[in-house]
Amino acid sequence: MFKILEKDNLAPQVFRYVVEAPEIANKAEAGQFVIIRIDETGERIPITICDANRKSGTLTFFVQAVGKTSIEMSLMQVGDSILDVVGPLGNQSEIERFGTVVLVGGGFGIAAIHPIAQALSNTGNKTISILGARTKELILLENEMKNVSSEVRIATDDGSYGSKGFVTDILKEMIQNNVVIDRVISIGPLVMMKAVADLTRQYEIPTFASLNPIMIDGTGMCGACRVTVGNEMKFACVDGPEFDAHQVDFEGLLNRLGSYLPEEKESKERYLKETPAPCQLEPVSNI
Numbered sequence: 001m002f003k004i005l006e007k008d009n010l011a012p013q014v015f016r017y018v019v020e021a022p023e024i025a026n027k028a029e030a031g032q033f034v035i036i037r038i039d040e041t042g043e044r045i046p047i048t049i050c051d052a053n054r055k056s057g058t059l060t061f062f063v064q065a066v067g068k069t070s071i072e073m074s075l076m077q078v079g080d081s082i083l084d085v086v087g088p089l090g091n092q093s094e095i096e097r098f099g100t101v102v103l104v105g106g107g108f109g110i111a112a113i114h115p116i117a118q119a120l121s122n123t124g125n126k127t128i129s130i131l132g133a134r135t136k137e138l139i140l141l142e143n144e145m146k147n148v149s150s151e152v153r154i155a156t157d158d159g160s161y162g163s164k165g166f167v168t169d170i171l172k173e174m175i176q177n178n179v180v181i182d183r184v185i186s187i188g189p190l191v192m193m194k195a196v197a198d199l200t201r202q203y204e205i206p207t208f209a210s211l212n213p214i215m216i217d218g219t220g221m222c223g224a225c226r227v228t229v230g231n232e233m234k235f236a237c238v239d240g241p242e243f244d245a246h247q248v249d250f251e252g253l254l255n256r257l258g259s260y261l262p263e264e265k266e267s268k269e270r271y272l273k274e275t276p277a278p279c280q281l282e283p284v285s286n287i
Helices: 068-074 109-122 142-148 167-176 190-202 250-257 261-274
Strands: 002-011 014-020 033-037 045-048 051-053 058-064 084-089 100-106 126-133 151-156 183-187 207-210 226-229 232-235 242-244
Touching (some): 109 126, 126 167, 142 151, 183 190, 226 242
Parallel strands (some): 183 207
Antiparallel strands (some): 002 014, 051 058
C-alpha cells in the first residue's frame, strides 16, 4: 500500500499527489513512469513521475480526471492508500550537455516535462521551455518551470495568457529568428507532438517525443503499447517512452488510441451515475 501524503487541485480536473514510495523514489530518473492500480478490481494506468525525492522517499505525480480510473483517483484524499505503484518503468531521458534544448509541454504534458527540464539545466544546458494550453487556467507549474528553465514562453489557444496560438507558433518563430536549437523534446497530446515533429523535420533539428499509448503491464510482456518507429515495431514501456519523433508513426498511434473510446466512455458514464464526482468534468482530449 502506498499512502497519499499530499493532494492539491492545480487546475480544473488536474490533481497533484505526493505518495510515500521510498524504494521507487530511490531509483527513479527523469522521464520514467509508474503504473498504479487503485484497488483489487482497478485497471492499471501509467503515470509519469514528475518528481522523486530520495530524502523523503516520496513520488510526485499528476492525475487528470478524464476517465473512470482517473476520476476515482481524483476522489482519493490525503491519508488514503493506493494498492499498487509499480516502477520506475521505462528508460530515463537522455541527459547530457547538448547546448540549447527546447522543451515543449502541452497541457497535462507540462507536468511530465518538468523533471527533464530540471535535469538538463543541471547538466549545463540552456533550456527554453514552451508551455501551451487551451486557456490560462490550464497552464500548469509556470513558476516551477521558470525555476528549472533558462527561459519560459507561453501560448494559449484563446490568447488569455502569453501568445495567442499554439506552441508550434512560438517554436517556428524561434527557428525563423535563427535561434540555434540543438534538441527539442515534446510531451503532450499526440496531435501537438506530431505538429512539433513535422515542423522540426524541415530544419533537421533532432526531436524526441514521449509517447503515451495504451499500456497494461509496463514490462513488454503484453504488447499493448506497441508503436511503429522507423518502420519497426517498438514497445513504449521498455523501448521508450521517448522516441525519435521524426520516425514515429503518429497516425497509426492516433488510430490505436481511439480503439477503445466507446468502451471508455461507457465505463466512465456508468461510474458517474453511481458516484458523482465533486469536480467539474469537461471534455478533454487525451490524444
